[in-house]
Amino acid sequence: MVIETPHSYHLLIADDNRAFRETLRELLEPTLHIYADLTIHEVDSGEAAVEYSLEVRVDIVLLDMYMHELTGLETLRILKDQNALRPCILITSEATDELRRCAVEANAYSVLHKPVRRQELCDTVVGALNDAYHDPLLGN
Structure with missing residues (x-):
């Protein structure tokens, strides 16, 4: 059952591994549709995430740290320059203290460690959605 909300949300998954993008979708869809009208979009690179977010409203972004051309951190910095309010979550297999420090400096909402x-x-x-958009229906 989907709770009626005044907001619909668009989540963008950026990861160069199609199987992992599908796994994230499978993890998110059954649970998050209970709380919100959520549309999940997928792209296979940081560059595609930047381009996509210029064309389509994106409310939250999940970024793989290690992608071709642009890393997740580089993509995060570009996306934050476009829209400072959009929360971005980095997902990585190597969640080092240095990466976490850089992510905080780049205003990442969170860094999650694989396997998620x-x-x-x-x-x-x-x-992240509740903090960014103050939707009481998303409250814990």
Whole structure:
């Protein structure tokens, strides 16, 4: 059952691994549709994420850290320059202290470590949407 909300949200997954993008979608869709009208979009690179976000409203972005050409961190910086309010979450297999420090400096909402657990992913996305858009229906 989808709760009626005044907002619909557009989530963008940027990862060069199609199987991982599909896994994230499978983890997110069953849970998040309970809380919000959520549309999930997918792209295979940081460059595509930047281009896509210029053409389509994107409310939240999940970024793989290591992609071809632009890294997730580089993509995050460009996206933040476009729209400072859009939350971005980095997902990485190497969540070092240095990466976390750089992510904080770039205003990432969070850094998640692979493999991502459903509850942690969904809680992080709902928290980011609630913090950014103050939607009371997304409250915990």
